[in-house]
Amino acid sequence: xxxxxxxxxxxxxxxxxxxxxxxxxxxxxxxxxxxxxxxxxxxxxxxxxxxxxxxxxxxxxxxxxxxxxxxxxxxxxxxxxxxxxxxxxxxxxxxxxxxxxxxxxxxxxxxxxxxxxxxxxxxxxxxxxxxxxxxxxxxxxxxxxxxxxxxxxxxxxxxxxxxxxxxxxxxxxxxxxxxxxxxxxxxxxxxxxxxxxxxxxxxxxxxxxxxxxxxxxxxxxxxxxxxxxxxxxxxxxxxxxx
Amino acid sequence: xxxxxxxxxxxxxxxxxxxxxxxxxxxxxxxxxxxxxxxxxxxxxxxxxxxxxxxxxxxxxxxxxxxxxxxxxxxxxxxxxxxxxxxxxxxxxxxxxxxxxxxxxxxxxxxx
Numbered sequence: 001x002x003x004x005x006x007x008x009x010x011x012x013x014x015x016x017x018x019x020x021x022x023x024x025x026x027x028x029x030x031x032x033x034x035x036x037x038x039x040x041x042x043x044x045x046x047x048x049x050x051x052x053x054x055x056x057x058x059x060x061x062x063x064x065x066x067x068x069x070x071x072x073x074x075x076x077x078x079x080x081x082x083x084x085x086x087x088x089x090x091x092x093x094x095x096x097x098x099x100x101x102x103x104x105x106x107x108x109x110x111x112x113x114x115x116x117x118x119x120x121x122x123x124x125x126x127x128x129x130x131x132x133x134x135x136x137x138x139x140x141x142x143x144x145x146x147x148x149x150x151x152x153x154x155x156x157x158x159x160x161x162x163x164x165x166x167x168x169x170x171x172x173x174x175x176x177x178x179x180x181x182x183x184x185x186x187x188x189x190x191x192x193x194x195x196x197x198x199x200x201x202x203x204x205x206x207x208x209x210x211x212x213x214x215x216x217x218x219x220x221x222x223x224x225x226x227x228x229x230x231x232x233x234x235x236x237x238x239x240x241x242x
Numbered sequence: 243x244x245x246x247x248x249x250x251x252x253x254x255x256x257x258x259x260x261x262x263x264x265x266x267x268x269x270x271x272x273x274x275x276x277x278x279x280x281x282x283x284x285x286x287x288x289x290x291x292x293x294x295x296x297x298x299x300x301x302x303x304x305x306x307x308x309x310x311x312x313x314x315x316x317x318x319x320x321x322x323x324x325x326x327x328x329x330x331x332x333x334x335x336x337x338x339x340x341x342x343x344x345x346x347x348x349x350x351x352x353x354x
Contacts, residue, residue: 131250133283133314164285168271171281189283191312205344212346216281218250218314220341 002039002106004157008080009101012071012087014094015057026069029090033073036083041073051095074101104155128201129222130194132208134215135187136165146190149208158204159196166191195222245342249320253311253327254335257286261330267309270327274313277323285310314343 012029020028026043033041049057049068057068075083080098087096132149140148146163153161166189194204205217259266267284274282290308313320324336 166283167286169283213348217344218341
């Protein structure tokens, strides 16, 4: 099961006429990957290409179209190590390329529980609360900063974030001496409040610091009594802790 | 820049609270500025109850939502503020917690 984070992407280039025993090589490679149950693989047929021999492979040639194929799959480094020797053997003509990649999102609609986050692990105990102070009109690449922060935190699997709008205030934007201190209706204070484990808050604080032009980040200790996710049939221990 | 240790002060009061004929929350905010607090933010809750809930129901029919004022400052500065605010507040709650703060001010640090 591949999860968010570092992974390997393997790309194999092969011509249509290259064979592996009786079969076409691209199809043999694909079947092999299926047999090894790699997380997923796609085969794409290229329109025009050339390789080592500088022959142009044209898919649109009127007679005897000659395609070349690209087989791609993404897996963990361990799985790639496992299948690579066989692929190496199979490839009598073509190219295999492996690159480092990062899986940003991997979701499966039919198996939502396989989500990479593990809410049970960080449901109780010592944690941190981070409060980020800035102004409602602050922007991040054209979108409201509070929106951008919440989206980014979601992407990072932070347990939760809440945006509060103050009704008035001063100082959140580091202008302690300005004359008209109450920013009423002009630029109301915003606080984004985030609770998660010590490590996750440290990660979140670093990211928010990067996004924040002018503001304040405040972190304090907090005890999570219970973090409940809305999965009704989640686990029996949810009741035992109730 | 290392994180700075500070205190987070929360004042819980009611929107209808008055001090010397004006809204208490504004009076407190003014006092914060006067005493040089580096910032204060006022939040209005949607609903709530506390010590004062019953009393306020008699006096005020509107503007009686819970108010929370949040101030982050050094403990020394807060110790100047707290006794004064305590006097101004009729009923309510003052809570304080430890906090680590980092002020971000990229536009003034001059690298952009």
